[in-house]
Every structure is written in structure tokens, then in C-alpha cells.
Amino acid sequence: MSNACVWTEDKDGNDVARFLECFDYAYINPSDVDWYSMVLLILFPDIEQELCQRFIDSILAEDPSPRFYHYHSSFIEARKHYYDYTDEYEDEVMTQIRDAFKIKGSVAHDVGAMPKGHPLRNVSDYAWYNNNYWIDLFPKLALRVLRNVKFLGDMEFLKKNWDTLKFGLEFLMTLDIDKDGIPEGNPNEVKNTFDNLTLFGVDAYDVTTFLAGVQAMTKMADMMKDGPAKKQYRQMFEKAMLSFEKLWREVKNKKGRTLQYYITCYDPETGETNTDTWTNQLDSLWYLISIGEEPFISEDKAKKILRTIYENNRTTMGWAMCRTEDGEEVESEQGQDVYTTSNYVFAQLLDYYGMVKESKEVYKAMDKVVFQYGNSLITPDNLRAEFEKEEGETTEGPHYIVAAYPRPGAVMTHIVMQHIKELQNQTKATIIDTGKLKSYITELMR
Numbered sequence: 184m185s186n187a188c189v190w191t192e193d194k195d196g197n198d199v200a201r202f203l204e205c206f207d208y209a210y211i212n213p214s215d216v217d218w219y220s221m222v223l224l225i226l227f228p229d230i231e232q233e234l235c236q237r238f239i240d241s242i243l244a245e246d247p248s249p250r251f252y253h254y255h256s257s258f259i260e261a262r263k264h265y266y267d268y269t270d271e272y273e274d275e276v277m278t279q280i281r282d283a284f285k286i287k288g289s290v291a292h293d294v295g296a297m298p299k300g301h302p303l304r305n306v307s308d309y310a311w312y313n314n315n316y317w318i319d320l321f322p323k324l325a326l327r328v329l330r331n332v333k334f335l336g337d338m339e340f341l342k343k344n345w346d347t348l349k350f351g352l353e354f355l356m357t358l359d360i361d362k363d364g365i366p367e368g369n370p371n372e373v374k375n376t377f378d379n380l381t382l383f384g385v386d387a388y389d390v391t392t393f394l395a396g397v398q399a400m401t402k403m404a405d406m407m408k409d410g411p412a413k414k415q416y417r418q419m420f421e422k423a424m425l426s427f428e429k430l431w432r433e434v435k436n437k438k439g440r441t442l443q444y445y446i447t448c449y450d451p452e453t454g455e456t457n458t459d460t461w462t463n464q465l466d467s468l469w470y471l472i473s474i475g476e477e478p479f480i481s482e483d484k485a486k487k488i489l490r491t492i493y494e495n496n497r498t499t500m501g502w503a504m505c506r507t508e509d510g511e512e513v514e515s516e517q518g519q520d521v522y523t524t525s526n527y528v529f530a531q532l533l534d535y536y537g538m539v540k541e542s543k544e545v546y547k548a549m550d551k552v553v554f555q556y557g558n559s560l561i562t563p564d565n566l567r568a569e570f571e572k573e574e575g576e577t578t579e580g581p582h583y584i585v586a587a588y589p590r591p592g593a594v595m596t597h598i599v600m601q602h603i604k605e606l607q608n609q610t611k612a613t614i615i616d617t618g619k620l621k622s623y624i625t626e627l628m629r
Contacts (some may be wrong), residue, residue, distance in 0.1 A: 186203060186205070186560070186587045187203040187206075188200055188201060188202045188203065189201045189302045191303070197229070197233070198229060198230060198233075199230070199233055199303060200227070200230045200234075201294065201303060202589065203297060204216055204293070204588070204589065205564070205586070205589070207586075208585070209296050209297040209298055210292070210295070210296050210297075211293055211295045211297060212234055212293060212294050213292055213293040213309070214290065214291065214292060214293065214320055214323060215292065215320060215323060216376075216588075216589060217234070217589075218323040218326070218470075219524050219528070219590045219592070219593040220589060220591075220592030220596075221330075221592070221593075221595055222592040222595055224331060224334060224335075224624075225595065225624060225627065225628065226628070228331075228334075228624070231331065232331060232335070232337070232340060234294070235328060236340075236344075237291075237305050238290055238294075239324065239328070239344045239347055239351075240305070240347075241289075241290055241305075241307065242288060242289070242290060242321075242348075242350060242351040242354075243287060243350070244285050244291070245285055245286065245287035246283065247283045247284070248283070249282060249283065249284070250281070250283075250310060251281050251310065252278070252281065252282060252311075252312060252313045253279045253280065253310075253311060253313075255280050255281065256310040256311070257310075265280070276369075278313050278315075278316060278369060278372065279313055279372060279373075282315070285307070288353070288354025288355075289314070289315040289316070289320070289354065290321045290324050290351060291306075291307035291314075291320075292307050292317070292320065293307050293308060293309050294306070294307065295307070296309075311378060312372070312373040312378050313372075316369050316372065316374065317368065317373075317374050317376075318355065318366040318367065318368045318374050318375060319374070319375040319376060319392045319393075321352060321354075321355045321396065322355075322392045322393050322395060322396020322397070323392065324348075324351070324396075325348060325351075325352070325396040325397075325399040325403070326395055326396055326399045326467070326470050326471075328340075328399070328403070329399040329402055329403055329474060329476075330470075330473075330474045332617070333474055333475065333616075333617045333620050333621075334474070334617075334620045334621060334623075335621060335624075336617050336618075341407065342407070345403070345407050345409070348400065348403070349400075349412060352396075352397075352416075356419075361451065363385070363422075363426045363451055364419065364422035364423040364425070365385050365389075365390050365393055365427070367384060367385060367386075367389075375388065377463075377504075377517055378517075379515055379516060379517035380505075380515050380518055381514075381515060382447070382448055382457075383448050383450050383455065384449050384451060384452070385429070385448065385449050385450070385451065386448045386457075387430055387448075387463075387464035388461060388463050388466070390423065390426070390427045390430070391427075391464060391465065391466070391467045391480075392466070392467045393423060394420060394423055394424065394427060394467070394479055395467035395468070395470060396467075397416050397419050397420045397423065398420060398476065398479060400412075400416050401413055401416040401417055401420065402476065404416055420479075424479070426451070427445075429449055429451065430446050430449050431444075431446075432444060432445070432446045432458060434458075436495075436508050436509045436510070438509060438510065440494060440495065440510075442460065442508055443484075443487035443490070443491055444460050444487070444488045444491040444492070445461075445464050445488065446458045446459070447459040447461045447505065459506065459507055459508065459513055460491060460496055460505065460506055460507075461504065462502050462525050462526075462529055463504060463522075463525055464488065464492075465480070465485065465488060465489070465528075465532055466525075466528055468480055468532070469528045469531060469532050469596075469600075472532075472535060472600060472603060473531075473596050473600055473603065474620070475615025475616070476613075476614060477614055478613075486536050486538070489529075489533055489536060489541075490538075492529065493529075493533070493538070493541050494510075495508070495510045496510070498521060498568035499569045499570060500521045500548065500551075500566055500568050500569065500570075501521040501523075501526045501545070501548040501549060501552060502525070502526055502529055502545060502548075503518070503519060503520065503521055503568045504517065504518050504519075504520055504522055505518035517565075519567075520565040520567060520568060520584060521565060521567070521568050522564065522565045523552060523563055523564060523566075523588075523590075523591040524564065524590040524591050524593045526545050526548065526549050527549065527591060527593045527594045527596075527597075528596075529545055530542045530545035530546050530549070530597075531597050533545065534597070534601075535600055549594075552566060553591075556580075557583065557586070560587065561583070561586040561587050562586070562587065562588060562591045563583040563584065563585060563586045563588060564585040564586075564588035564590055564591070565583075565584045565585060566581060566582060566584055567581070567582045598627075602623055603615055606619055
């Protein structure tokens, strides 16, 4: 869950807790990290709800005061250059240099950073990139809210936050620059949790996250009996699906292997493509299944994608985030790495869709990563795909990039996925209602 936390009581005597992302990145409860784990929901549901509320509240928060981003936030030399040579910045796009602290409508990345002040102040401190314009944070929040409502049965939580959530989606749609129905964020800028991947146009991770988020909003509109919103979101979903399908690719690579998957990027204006195979393209499908909702990709197509990733993205340490269509290393270091959480998500999807042998192979690889090469107290977020020998070392070995990380708590979702599948087999229905999910959590923690 975390290697450090603050746990106290608020003025009303309610428990409040904050959890460190990791010692390398000292942010508190980053929303894009927490999204992958059900640990808080299952073990400490009141803590989870309070944290979820803070991120909903962040949508309406606004602070126009300027702050530095990226290199200018991290290096005093860059800030000095800005102040000494202000005229050189007149023609620059400033969103990743100096821009508003918080734009109304955006979702906060985190609720603070341990070194920067009181851990309960609920102010996002991430400034490596300007996440006011990220396009994955709101859809993830919408999915998180639906998950919590379904598993905890707390409709009052949804009722009091519904207008804010609608405003959040409205703001997100202002980032649909080309009006194809899918927010793509500012051109040539980092736009999601993977802040070292070069993305453009429509990309497989963000579009599937967006579609799942809109599906969640449609379901919550139905719960709220908000007919106009439900109709609007259905139309939004249908338009986005048309654009999404342009990413589908069936090809035989130079190794003679047939690939069937959604490519990493496609720019509908220029026709430019990135045909890398991205392991995370089905993460949002995994999320929908784990909360008893219907996947928007057919079972047949999902299996084809899983087979493609399994055969094409395998490395010594596990399944890399990205590989070229010929199974080779990509340019981005982040894309080259093996992500523990991505592998857990991948393994659970393989298992759910009946590819049990393949699922076990992925779990075996992660067992080596966590227990053979390290231990559960230093579970890595990501690691190099192959053994390496760095300066000062005598032999090649595994190299963690970020250790002691909470995102691999995604492994716990496996038991939930199994329960979901059992209920689906019993009821012959894909969608599982709140009653069955709420009772499961209660029984699980007895």
C-alpha cells in the first residue's frame, strides 16, 4: 500500500489518512497511481471515500497564480534564465514553463508532496509537467467514483458530487482540439500518467480510458435519473468509438507473426501513426470488468489483443510497456521498461478471458521480480526489461527504476475479478449490481 503514511483524526473525530507514492517521488496519493489499486477500498473504505472526495473537490478548485513547470520547476538555473531573459520567452508556448497553478475543471494529480508542507492541505504539488491539461485524470476519477458507489452502496456520495463530475467532463471536452470526440490535450505535450512517452493525436491508452470514463458517467447518469446527461454521454461515447476504431491494425510482422491490436497513436489530421504494441491499451477494460460493468471491446477482439501483447512484448523480466510491431525495443525509456502493475493487469485479463496458462506465465515472471530479485517491501513500479551491468557492478542483474511502490496493489484485484466472473456465470449477465458487490466486500473482510 505504501512505505509511509500519515494517519490522524479530523475535527469531527473521523479517520483521515494520506499515503506516500514512494521515496523517489514523494507525492501523496497520486490519483493516477491509486486508480490501479483496490486495497484502500477493501481494507479502509472510509479512508478511500475521503480521499476520493478530495479529488472531486479539486475539480472546482482554482488558483490562477503562476508557477514554474518541468525544467523550470526543478532547476534554479532555468528559473534564473527566465527572470534574466524574459524577452526570449515571448514567442514560447508557456504551458510547460510558467502557467496557472490550478485551472478550474481539471483534476488534481495528487493531494500534496511530503517535503513541501502539511500532508493534509490537499494541494497538488506535481510540477514536472503541467497536469492541468492531462486527459486521463478525469476519466479515471469517474471510474473510481462509480466503483466506490457500486461496492459501498453510497448513493448519497454520488448525489452530492454529481454536478461537479458533470462539470469535470465538460472541462475535459475543451481539450478535444480537433473535435473528433476524443480529448487529445495540447499538441506535443505530455498528457497522461506515462510522462516519458511521446504521444500524438489519438492514442490507445487515453482513448480507452476516455471511453471507459464516459461509460461510467453514462451509468451514473442513469443512477441519478438524469436523462439529458445520459443521452449526451451516450452520443459522446458513440462518436468517440468511431474515432477509436481507426487505431485497429491487423498485420504480419517481419517475424511472420500475425498482430491484431490497437496501435499506440494515430493522428487523423496528418495520417501519422505509431504502430508500437502498448501493453496498457486494455487497462480500462480491466477496470470496467473488475467493477461489474460491460467491456466496450468484444471478447473476440480482446483475446486477439491479449495474444498479440503476449507474443510480441515479452522480455526477460516480464512484458514491456511497449514494443515495436516487430517485437523490438522502442525509443522511450519508459516504454522499454517492464511495469509490475501493467503485468498484473495483463495477467488478470488473460485469466478472465480463459488464457490461464499465459496468465500464470506472467505471474511467474512477476514473482521473480518481487520475491527472487527483491522482496515485497521494495516492490518496484518499473524495472529494466533485461539484465544490465552498471558502473561498479561485476555481473549483469535486474535493475529497478522505482521501488517500494503502491501501484502493484493491483494484484489484489485478481480475487475480485474471479468473483465477478463467478457471478457472471451464475447470473448469465455481464453487469453485476451493487448488492452483490457490496456484500462481497463485507464478507471478504470478515
